[in-house]
Amino acid sequence: MSQNQTSSDGTLTKTRVLIIQLARIGDVLQTCTAVERAKAKNPNSTFYLLGRKKFTTGLAFLLKQTFAEVFELPESKDFLSSEGVNFESFESFIDHVNTFEFEEIINLTFSNSASVLTTVINSRIKKGIYRDSKAIQVFSDPWTCYVHSTVLTGAYNLLNLVDLFVGIITGSISGPPSEAHASMAPNGKHIFVHPFASQSKKFWSTDRWCEFFFKLMRDVPDATIHLLGGPSEKKFAVNILKHPLMRSFSERIISHVGDINISQIPEICQQASLFIGHDSMIGHLISRSNIPSITLALGPVRAEETVPYSPYSLTIYPRTKCFPCTVEHSCDFYQCHYDLMVNSLSGLVKDFFDTSGTFSATEGWCFNSALDDCNVNIAVSTMKHGWAFTNLKNSSALSFDEVLKVFYRMTFLKIIDDIDVVDKFPTIRPEEMPLYLNYKTTLHKALELITFGEIFSSQILAELCRPNPSAGVLQPLAKKINEIEGLLVMFTNSRPGLLPLTHYITSSYSSRPDDDILSQANITMNAFIEGKLLCHILIELTETIIDRQTKIQPPMEK
């Protein structure tokens, strides 16, 4: 972050930082958590927030504690009338924000409008995605480049969104470690449940939830269930309360759906011993109070990325081949909803009450080993490093894609943040050995291309440093760099596992804002040098995993 300034009377003035978050209420909450962590690292910065009014108003009680001011962007239809477009009113909103003269703007939304908004607000330093004078998307900070290469292009990210925001804001995800208490000693057996989400793909049907509630009521006879939700979810809550399976337990289910506003949720949940829900704003809000939570990730939800940011958080998700899908993906039969078994969830809840909710600083949420062979993945986070370290707890062997995620976390954290992740080496599925051999070969080929990129870009740089650089020398070299970029893209299209690597290299230099030609050449060369390092680490990790597997299962002699 930028250095603080000293005013004329010698006092230190705080750096004014504007955070742009135009996404939904859950993202605003995660932004709030990230800014609280950033403030702890940079106490001399004052943070402001610009968000959509419909997503910030309900959180005003929380945002006012974190931000000096919240600029609420009205809905775009409010700038329309029967007369036409009230463009002046829209312009005056932007002008008002600009009167604050921010030293830094950080865009944490990966949408077209947010990148243009970041462009029209004046500031010397900009982070996240914005536009150049020709409205082309640009970015220059490494954490935005990471998000662009892993989060936006596939499902290869294992880091929590809150940490990614902290990385973009402060340049590093690390912070003071926080540890979980050994035991939560449940405060009665009040289980708060938010059984809904923003899209049908993301939440279980009423029947499934009622099946779970029925089992839970029998397994934990003194449990009380509290349903949470907003006014628009009232109709779903009525279906649950009227369900035939719930008839004998009606006095043990209390519905708060539609009856309380967001600001009342933390207070009403003070008596909660456990929260269960899908990926939704309520889960993020409750996790701020360190209440143990179980999140059911379904449909397009990326379990490790969007789980509540807490050492008391556990996420359960199915092993369905197409999970996680994308928001745009249409699906007639939600296979992942069926693959996430009711028994798996009820087993976890029963285990939680049987063990009084046990947590360890190094392992996070501890659960009974009897759950090891269930049909779902269970991801647990710890905060021992000062960021959310999420790992699968119940899988003895990881799939190829899961191993790649672990590898990419190790390599990118080393390259971007100089963090050495001390982690148990993953155990692979023996039948997937050919995938690792193929990946190793592919990495070697990519390394060859990247090395050529480094050579050509260093030749460009050397030519530019001469007193009279020759266009005749520079043009063929620049053409070669373009060819290498084209080959890397082509290469990656047939091998999606390489995407984070190649995309990180190419976007490191091609998505930069306007720089002079010398800086551009320098950045390009550094991108290839960094790419080489990434490639070497990935090759070493892949070779180690192949060697270990070969020692366990030597290849059969002919």
Next chain:
Amino acid sequence: MKFDEFQKTITGILQKVKTQEDLTKEEMVALLLQQLLEEENVPKSNQ
């Protein structure tokens, strides 16, 4: 600004984006409003 006038302005801006010409601050603000309208799915009849 009338709807058709705004639409005409946006068409001009999008053409400049296509041909990679520099945009003025005012054009960038207009582009922003258009994108917000698009993202929030404001009915075309309103535009």
